[in-house]
Amino acid sequence: MKKKIGSLLLSVVLLVSMSAFGMLALTGCGGDKYDLYVAGLKGAYGEAHWTELVKGFEAKSGKKVKLRLEANIEETIQPEIQAGGGPDVIYLAKGRRLQLTEKMLESGQIMDLTSFLDEKVQDGGKTFNELIHADAKLGMKETDNKTYMIPLFVGLNGMYFDADKFYANDGDGVYSGMKDGKYELPNTWTEFKALGASLTDVNTVSLFTYPTPGYMDALIPASIATNAGTEKLDDCFNYVDNIWNDTKVNQIFKELAAIKPYIYPNCVENGMGDKNFVQNQQSVIDGKTLFMCNGDWVKGEMLATTPATFNWGTIPYLAFEDGQTRYSSTVYEQIYINKQTKQADLAKDFLKYVYSDAGQQIIAQHSRTAMVPTINYPTLAAGKIPAGALAGYAGYYDGSVKTISTNNWATPGATLPGNTPKMNDIVCGKLADVWKKTDSITADAWIAAIEALSDTYRNSITA
């Protein structure tokens, strides 16, 4: 009898303590009280600027902010949002693998900020609409003509190479061969292919690599805009019928298939999944490959394995004929407010603080060369961001380099069949199937697959 009571007591104690630990683990060490919950991606720019921004905001407003930054932030906040709560302010871009921002947008769970943009940021006297760079404003409105998200960071994509290996192009449209051991910088795909053909052994020096096929989501739209114009590019993003059979639109796919003999031999293998893509990037630093398509973050990403004497060069994506406009593409990372927030005013105050002069200066000082797409950022960031990094963006801020924004796919209807791939999986991802050594597909098969998928998406919207 005593034994039974004793063991019963013990099991109750065990159960209570285990559930207590479980509760603690679930709510995370005590669960302090806070007024505002800010969550975001811990990415290539680091997290120091967020900690400083939160400190500055707490000092100014006297409110407590809970900050959560993780590399896989979607996995943490999506359950919270599904349960009806979640962060008040979210910093998370479109185009992520888990697509949380797109899903929230589709389901109307982001606060409408159209009228908010006419409010002034803190201590600046300018409104959001006045401050945000014209190029960034292009993609801000959604299909219903309202703005839900504000672009916080801009990244330029383009062709990256070792600047010391090249001499300037003489503009005659023909590849002029090597001079003093340097290659001529190509301006067009014809010169690019000729450069590839001139390389004797692709195992020693090859022409081009991608980190993963997904990185082509900048190169391909930019090339379509160059060859066919920005209106046709918009048609592509809106799944217009037969747009992908337009020869000017689909020439890029044929060119990509044509350079298959000159690509880095391990390109496709390393690009499978997200484990070994860094080796593709390293091949450019090591001199095994001449070009890769990438974004500005690669300089920070590869810093540990780049020699101090290495100089990065960037050019916009290539033209097809002389006289065409060449583009770099911009990728914006957005910040937005959760519609379910109970702290709408405080969340808006936080946004006003981030875009104020003080906030932008904190970002310039503490982030790893993050660029905010506002017109006063170059002045505020001077002296805080390395001069070379700022110079690379001079063309963006003064409007001389033409940019397009990518990943502007129109939101599909809700009746897509369950096995539909994402557009980028076929437009970009299928390049791996074209470039692989065995069982590869032709460029025409690739184009046909894109057109078929575009039809599926269009039918889901009009259905």
Next chain:
Amino acid sequence: MEQASEAAALQSSVGVKKMVKHPHARRNAFIALCIIPTFVLYTIFVIYPVFNMFYLSFFSWNGVGAQIPQGWENFRVLMDDDIFWRAAGNTVLLILIVTAVTIGLALYSAAVLAKGKLKGKTFFRIVLYIPNILSIVVISAIFSALYSPEYGILGGIIRLFKGTYTGLMTGRWTSMGAVAVAMVWQAVGYYMVMYIAGMDSIPDSLYESASLEGASKMRQFFVITLPLTWQVIRVTLTFFVISTINMSFLFITAMGDTSINSPLHVLLTYMFERKNAGFYGYSMAIGSILFIFAYAVSLIINWLTKREVVEV
């Protein structure tokens, strides 16, 4: 006389019944109290999600929006889906190969290390078991490095013989083989240890009399060792098939490509990819099929390996 004994018998039986009822009632209450918490947790975290999975497979849901009823639409699309059938084929193939090779190697190692007088027996047992302790991430990193086209040993060896090597992860069969090798390497030690335990309980006298009568080592293995360890093998076989389904997901996610174009998809990775793409209902439909498949496989294996228990 008879009446008295009858009365006594009646009294004693009633008394016995009384005595039987009460202690059991208290004991049963105590047992129930101990089991109920676990049962409740099990219902919430195992039983309910399974029903939820079947329920959701009849809807279309993107994870944050409304759930739209679809009827059998998800399953109809599934039947026409090439990637689903390829994933199903890959799953079946992986189960067959990995199970056969692992159990075979485990049995062989166990037979050599259990009763044999091999020098360094303990050393081999430890070395063969260590892969099982390593985390899947570590093993995947090891094999990824091994298979890497730039820095891998495999590439180096092939180039030594003047071949060209550009990696294993792009082709369907090569990548399946690469993952299967990693899975076998990880699992052999665990099953070897279980079979050694089973084989150690077989008395030496059987082997002695067998060798006296002139039976070879091979014949001894098939006639003595195998029937007497059959129950152990049977249990591990069922368990391992289910385990392969789970482990294949971990290894493929850690080692290979999980985008929709990947040649390497198995049912679990395809289900996960569809969930990430925002098609929760469809992914639950795949999950439902996988659930039924796993159950059917274990039932079939159980039935196929039924034998009357041989005991010493």
